[in-house]
Amino acid sequence: MTALRRGTRTMVVVLVTLVVLAAMASWLGAGELRGLGQHLWSWPFLAMLLLYFGILYVRAARIALVMERRWQAPDYRYFALAAWHNFAVQLLPLRIGDAVYPALAKRYTGHVMPKGLASLITLRLYELVVLFVIFLLALLTLVDPSARLSVWMGTGAGLLLVSFLAFRYIHYAVRWLACRGADWLLRLRSGAQPQAARLRGFGERLFDEFGSLLSPRQRALMVLLTSLIWGQAVACAWLAMALTRVPVDPGEAAVGLTLASVAQFVPLGTLGGVGAMEAGWVTGFALVDVAVRQALVGALIYRAMMWSGAILAVVPVWIRRAREQPAQPPRSQAGGQDQQR
Helix, strand or coil: CCHHHHHHHHHHHHHHHHHHHHHHHHHHCHHHHHHHHHHCCCHHHHHHHHHHHHHHHHHHHHHHHHHHCCCCCCCHHHHHHHHHHHHHHHHCCCCHHHHCHHHHHHHHHCCCHHHHHHHHHHHHHHHHHHHHHHHHHHHHHHHCHHHHHHHHHCHHHHHHHHHHHHHCCHHHHHHHHHHHHHHHHHHHCCCCHHHHHHHHHHHHHHHHHHHCCCCHHHHHHHHHHHHHHHHHHHHHHHHHHHHCCCCCCHHHHHHHHHHHHHHCCCCCCCHHHCCHHHHHHHHHHHCCCCCHHHHHHHHHHHHHHHHHHHHHHHHHHHHHHHHHCCCCCCHHHHHHHHHHC
């Protein structure tokens, strides 16, 4: 792809993003936008940013657990990987952030493609399963508030059971999918034997990575860390709605956040999927009787937290990497040295 085509696509993505943001802003009106700007300089928004950095730290700890297959406090490599991956997910279109994760893993940890891809799939599956369980529990507490205590007492046992059953045999499913994909290639193209063989080989490498990825104790720890991430995210959603002066309880915040997070997986051609997350947020909070206007303001506050937190997290990582890179001599000077030699 030429530089001109890349630049054109970037301009189109930015333009579409601005159009979506402008449409939401025009619908809200000047009064709501002034209030939104004031919320971004408040103490609750600062608390949201601190919680967001806590989420990034726990994500780095999960990556270290999956990569090293043992518990350790995340060092700079894993925090840099988590920060850049989060930055790519929040600011690139079409879910490209997940596509660049294996390359980022190789740059910062030295692990090659199969291990990086296996770790990404593991992280995402834990996030989706734990989020789904939290969503169901939140719905149950909203339907029957009297059963709230008994429901949450069963949360730990339920999450642990899900982790052992869902992730114990995932590597068999991955290998089966790779084999079925190779068979599909052979049926589609008669001369696709080399590509089918490479796909089968890649599936076998993924099978080996998944098969020895996590022990039962490590899987339980992954569930706890993932639950901690979603707990902090629910707290951020609750604070975002509190800034709009809409009283919601943690269960209602969990419902709204769940649909917003699922909507973020839609590969929309805007920066960070702008529009998809907001639509999911508004839909989720509409289920708990929050007005669309207030829900959209809360979604934009949450979006501002994600963007500002993603940028602030990568700034120290980028500065450190720039300092570690050796200074390159100017081209003219380098050419003169080559001629002298």
